[in-house]
Amino acid sequence: MHTFDAVAADRVIADLRGLAALTSTPDGAQRVAWGPVWSKARGWLRDALSPLQLVPVADAAGNNWVTLPGESEKTVIVGGHLDSVPNGGWLDGTLGVLVGLEALRRYATGSKPPVTLRLVDWADEEGARFGKSLMGSAAAAGRLDINEIRPLKDAKGVRLEDALRDHGVSLETMMNARKELGGIDARAYLEMHIEQGPVLESMNKSAGVVLGTFGLERNMLRFVGQAAHSGSTPIPMRRDAFLAAAAFALECREIARRHSKPGAGVVCTCGVVKVEPGIVTAVPGVAEISIDQRALDRDVLATMLREAQEASRRFAQENNVTVEWSPLFRIEPRPFDPHLLQLCEESVREITGDAPKLPSGPLHDAAEMVPHMPVVMLFAYSARGLSHCKEEDTPEEHLEQAISAFLLLVDKTVASVAQS
Ligand SMILES: [Zn+2]
Helix, strand or coil: CCCCHHHHHHHHHHHHHHHHHHEEEEEEEEECCCHHHHHHHHHHHHHHHHHCCCCCEECCCEEEEEEEECCCCEEEEEEECCCCCCCCCCCCHHHHHHHHHHHHHCCCCCCCCCCEEEEEECCCCCCCCCCCCCCCHHHHHCCCCCCHHCCCCCCCCEHHHHHHHCCCCCCCCCCHHHHHHHHCCCEEEEEECCCCHHHHHHHHHCCEEEEEEEEEEEEEEECCCCCECCCCCHHCEECCCCHHHHHHHHHHHHHHHHHHHCCCEEEEEECEEEEEEECCCECCCCCEEEEEEEEEHHHHHHHHHHHHHHHHHHHHHCCCCCCEEEEEEECCEEEECCHHHHHHHHHHHHHHHHCCCEECCCCCCHHHHCCCCCEHHHHHHHHHHHHCCCCCCCCHHHHHHHHHHHHHHHHHHEEEEEEE
16 A cells, blocks of 8 residues: 655646646646647647556547556546636646546556556536536436537537537537446546635645535526616615515525535525616616525535525515526535545545545536446645636645545555455
């Protein structure tokens, strides 16, 4: 069993910096999925694997799989994504892939590993260009709705279908990516990612055990009243749609506070507000407001949604307006595997002396794997909680510790799966 391995950790960090130098501008990382810089990043990975005599093989959805056969067909998968948002950071996604590369290096030299190891570089985790995140992993999980993504276009009007075709992926056959998991004996999926939040930093901890990914309920509400002149309409006679939306937004914060427990960190966010007619001299007749609610516990999430619905009707009534809800997106909570959580906790504790546990607010490819096999994630400290920007960072001493903890988790998982 390996313990803290500064050489391996520093090699991963050097790889991360090398890849960032190759795929960034002064504004940050530019590895947007289905674009030329993304292809360059994937070419970099191909080159990095060639000394190991390993070659990435694309599935029907454009996910790249690297297989290191072991004594047994029982398989441990390590995943991440090389794609970034425009002007992104050097760690989001790439950390997972490059620590997986290092794990392969460790097992590719020397005798055959006891179980088969696979590295997957998911295609289009971010959804930055076409608005559909987790595209590759959702296809592999059999959960992608082709008809839903078929009409998608990017900001320049390029059709998703054409962008995919340029990278050898056909909308008609991309669901064949399901075969990738169907044909193997997958026993564990491990993913390392930066936290993208301030929790580990606030505790000054290098690494944390991720309990699962939040379930999500995302809806758009439309309050409709009556636009009217701001000078001539007395307050009691107004039907101000924005006031209902504003009261709703404040109540959403209270809903999140009511259901928060230490470590559970439930959240509600009203991120979009659109008011009509949108002129300074008119009472708003229409207000659209979005609500994004997340929780790790299914029942808590359902309660939060119900409470938000009730609150919206109450504020609509109080302001003499109507309200309608339209669903935008939802995802079930995906709690991770208890046994892998235990191995992750041991690994983080052995390397860093403590093992904080936290849920994941952002979605990750790992969530798509939960119905298919035991899954766990490990988070690394995120400086100032920033991600999706060029300031995204993890101080080197924390990154070294977190990488070592993850490599130890791979070792523990391989040993555990070999014995099962
Ligand atoms: Zn990511």
